[in-house]
Amino acid sequence: MFDINNQSEEIKKILNYTSTDNLFISLYLEVDASKITKQDYLSKLNSMIVEKKSEIEKNPAISNLSRKNIIELFSKIKNYFNDYFRPEFVKTVLLFAGEDNTWMEIKLPINIRSKIIIDPKPHTQVLRTLMDSTIRYGILEIDREKAQIYLMYLGQIREGFAAFISEVPPQVKYRREGSDRESQQMGRIEVKLNQFFKIINEKLLSLFREGKIDTLILAGTKDIALQFKNYMSSGIQSKYIGYITSDTPFSSQSLKENALKLINQVETENKNNIVEKLLGEYIPTEWGVIGAENTIKYLMLDQVKILIYDSDFEIPGYVCEKCGYITINQQAGCPYCDGKMIYYNDITDEVIETALNQGCELIEIRENQRLKDAGNIGAVLRFKISV
Ligand SMILES: [Zn+2]
Incomplete structure (x- = not known):
């Protein structure tokens, strides 16, 4: 019933890929609608493709067959972005296209400068870091008849872990309230509901134990969601971040949108707490820095643990064309x-x-x-600043 693109397996395949003779295109395309128009990202894509084409045509190490395959993949990519792709809330698209017919698109919630890398394996470092530092939200959608658990991360529903059918009998209406039959029936419903909850609770515990989800969102009608909330074990309670309800069953789209709204609220609160901690604790104790100059300096020393920046942060600077050293001062x-x-x-x-x-x-x-007043960017460091 849900159209989940089960990407987790695909992502694992990409991350564990071992080099072969097949070439891979890894494309980062910045499509952030708040910064870039469609015309701009399409023309950027075109110029990158022109440049890469001429590079592979000049490269004698690439076989004629690979050259032909890559050029075909380039036209497929162009067609895709021209005719089908819509940026919506995506900032950067990461697309892996391989000679072995791999075609995988990952929507990244972060701005990364557009580029194309052609290698015998996918370029995965950015994806790895993002996956490590992104919270895996479990969503339990539950009503009396059934329940399902989904994984949501990097802004998408990635996987359906489990579905349960409840044996709770439908509620029956009786002529007289408080009759014996009704109370018996109610008792049976309670027992069945408890069994149903117990199975789900155990599945959630195992998903947490295996590290497949980090937090829990409940979705469904308010009464049953809150009943389950009261039932679940304390280990799950502590990872629960809130519930989303709807009078009608969630569509795949509305489940995602409502979950994203809740996640945004929770994350905004957490992020603001981190800014407070950076300014109030880390910087005074020399475990943190603030402002572009210092933050970039410590980043170049490989000492940044958490980089904290405002979404509007922008600064001119200089980048070494050989080693990638970055500074804001002319040298x-x-x-x-x-x-x-x-x-x-x-x-x-x-x-x-x-x-x-x-x-x-x-x-x-x-x-x-x-954060804006303090210079828009700062960092928590791996080591205390040494004098
Ligand atoms: Zn250099």
Whole structure:
């Protein structure tokens, strides 16, 4: 009944891929509707493809067959983005297209500068970091007749873990209230409902134990959702973040939208707490830094644990064309490799990508005046600042 694109298995396959003779296109395309028009991302895509085509045509290590396959994949990609793709709330699309017919699109909730990488394996570092630092939300949709558990993360419903059919008999109306038959029937309903809850509770416990979900959202009619909330074990209670209800059964789309709304509320609260902790605890004890200059400096030293930045953060700077060293100050050459420093109007994407490649946790903050006033970007460090 639900149209879940069961992506977890596919993602695992991509992450565990071992290199073969087959080439892989890993495309990052920034499509964030708040920054970029369709025309802009399509023309960016075209120019990247033109550039990559000429590179592979010149590369003698690539076989004629692979060359032909990659060029075909490029036209497939172009057609897809021209005719079918809609950005909605996605910031960056990560698309893996392989000669072995792999075609996998992952919508990333984070801005990453557009690029194409062609290698004998998928480019997975960014995805790995995001998956490690993204909360896996379990959603239990429950009513009297049935229940289902879904996994939601990176903004999508990824997997349906389990479905249960309840044996709770339908509620029967009796002429007289309080009759013996009714109370007997009610007793049976209670017992069946308890059995139903017990099975679901155990399944949830095992999903938590196996690390398949980190938190729980309840979905369904209010009475049954709250009955289950009271029933569930304390271990689950502590991971429960809220419930979403609807008078009519959820469609796949409305379940996702309602869950996202709740997740946004909870995450906004958590994120604002982190800003408070950064400013109130980490910085005074020298376990944190604030402002672009210092944050980038410690990022370049590989010492950032959590990068915290405002969604509107933007700053011009310089990036070494050889080693990727980033600074906001003009310098004659790279202090590490003497490479040429290239000027960028905005180095945010480079900063974020460097952090992802280092495995930092990333926290994007919206509308937090304290962070804005403090310089829009800061970090919790892996080591205390040494003098
Ligand atoms: Zn350099």
